[in-house]
Amino acid sequence: MTARIDPRSLTRELLRYNTINPPGMERACARHLGGLLESAGFAVKYHEFAESRTSLVAEIGGDDDRPPICFTGHIDVVPLGAAPWSHDAFAGETEGDKLYGRGSTDMKSGIAALVAAAIELAPQLAKGPGLVVVITAGEEVGCEGARFLADHKLLPRAGAIVVAEPTANYPYIGHKGLAWFEIETTGVTAHGSMPEVGDNAILKMAKVIGDLEHFEFPVHSHAVMGKPTMNVGTIHGGLNTNSVPDRAKITVDTRTVPGIDHVHLCHSIEALLAPRGAHVRKIVDTAPLYTEPSNEWVQQVFETCTPLLDGRPTPKTITFSTDGADLKRGFGGPPAVILGPGEPTLAHQTDEWCSMTRIEQSVDLFKTLMLRWK
Numbered sequence: 001m002t003a004r005i006d007p008r009s010l011t012r013e014l015l016r017y018n019t020i021n022p023p024g025m026e027r028a029c030a031r032h033l034g035g036l037l038e039s040a041g042f043a044v045k046y047h048e049f050a051e052s053r054t055s056l057v058a059e060i061g062g063d064d065d066r067p068p069i070c071f072t073g074h075i076d077v078v079p080l081g082a083a084p085w086s087h088d089a090f091a092g093e094t095e096g097d098k099l100y101g102r103g104s105t106d107m108k109s110g111i112a113a114l115v116a117a118a119i120e121l122a123p124q125l126a127k128g129p130g131l132v133v134v135i136t137a138g139e140e141v142g143c144e145g146a147r148f149l150a151d152h153k154l155l156p157r158a159g160a161i162v163v164a165e166p167t168a169n170y171p172y173i174g175h176k177g178l179a180w181f182e183i184e185t186t187g188v189t190a191h192g193s194m195p196e197v198g199d200n201a202i203l204k205m206a207k208v209i210g211d212l213e214h215f216e217f218p219v220h221s222h223a224v225m226g227k228p229t230m231n232v233g234t235i236h237g238g239l240n241t242n243s244v245p246d247r248a249k250i251t252v253d254t255r256t257v258p259g260i261d262h263v264h265l266c267h268s269i270e271a272l273l274a275p276r277g278a279h280v281r282k283i284v285d286t287a288p289l290y291t292e293p294s295n296e297w298v299q300q301v302f303e304t305c306t307p308l309l310d311g312r313p314t315p316k317t318i319t320f321s322t323d324g325a326d327l328k329r330g331f332g333g334p335p336a337v338i339l340g341p342g343e344p345t346l347a348h349q350t351d352e353w354c355s356m357t358r359i360e361q362s363v364d365l366f367k368t369l370m371l372r373w374k
Contacts, residue, residue, distance in 0.1 A: 061130025166342025
């Protein structure tokens with residue numbers, strides 16, 4: 001085996017790269033990871049969907065009989081927020097078992113664990129079906145990097161996918177889809193003292209929101225994921241208090257389950273709101289990710305994770321969306337699980353941290369899954 005990389009130290013290295021999205025600027029971080037993988041014998045390719053928005057695809061091994069297994073993660077992170085941090089967000093400071101920093105949980109610790117496992121096993125992986133490592137840019141805003149790789153057919157083969165997002169090392173078999181909509185109403189401005197002369201766009205929007213409260217999804221529930229949801233997330237409108245507003249706008253977050261087509265969903269919302277004269281535009285579109293829990297490889301993942309958990313995992317899906325849906329499409333539909341060391345409840349929070357013990361556990365989990373893929 002090659003020399004072992006300390007995944008905790010690698011997490012700290014990755015945290016020092018400011019990859020807050022927007023703007024992202026993931027190139028330097030991607031190149032650093034690519035260099036490590038290339039030194040271990042991986043063939044590395046870089047792909048940019050925009051200037052400095054760099055994803056990488058690294059491959060080792062491979063044969064004609066069985067496609068390789070894929071491990072993946074994203075290197076962009078969300079903004080710090082308004083609240084002050086008690087730890088430097090980019091220094092990788094530690095306190096006890098906690099490693100602090102923006103992206104420590106979501107998800108640079110997961111990337112560090114999968115890269116450390118891949119490099120340690122590189123000589124063995126070179127002789128079998130092999131491994132594909134996909135590190136993406138732009139996940140936090142619409143999965144742009146993964147979608148670019150899938151749309152432009154830049155992905156090789158893969159027989160299974162491990163998405164190393166934060167799950168506290170519990171294997172999840174998917175997540176709901178994500179469709180965001182921007183809805184706009186228009187009117188005619190007038191003096192606030194003469195509202196009858198104008199046409200109030202905000203009052204129209206109030207009726208739109210009332211209509212959305214009664215919207216019914218075409219699929220009411222899923223056996224594992226539960227019910228689809230809709231949330232009005234933002235509202236903007238009006239020029240000033242003493243004018244009739246001629247424009248109002250909301251954004252709507254829907255989370256969908258298998259069986260709901262997002263194009264059809266958009267048409268259904270448009271039909272519902274047509275009497276209000278509202279304009280509907282889909283602004284983010286990520287499909288659901290789901291693998292049947294009876295899948296043989298999923299059961300193998302459950303078995304591998306059992307010693308670290310209170311018992312054998314039961315089929316569950318995670319609340320957030322991931323690159324996994326686009327990558328699964330790009331790879332032709334292999335089974336996928338979401339499994340990583342980060343704490344899911346700490347993602348995007350002030351003073352985000354990850355357990356260093358879980359990072360080490362993830363390396364062992366990932367190594368086992370890589371070696372069992374034969």
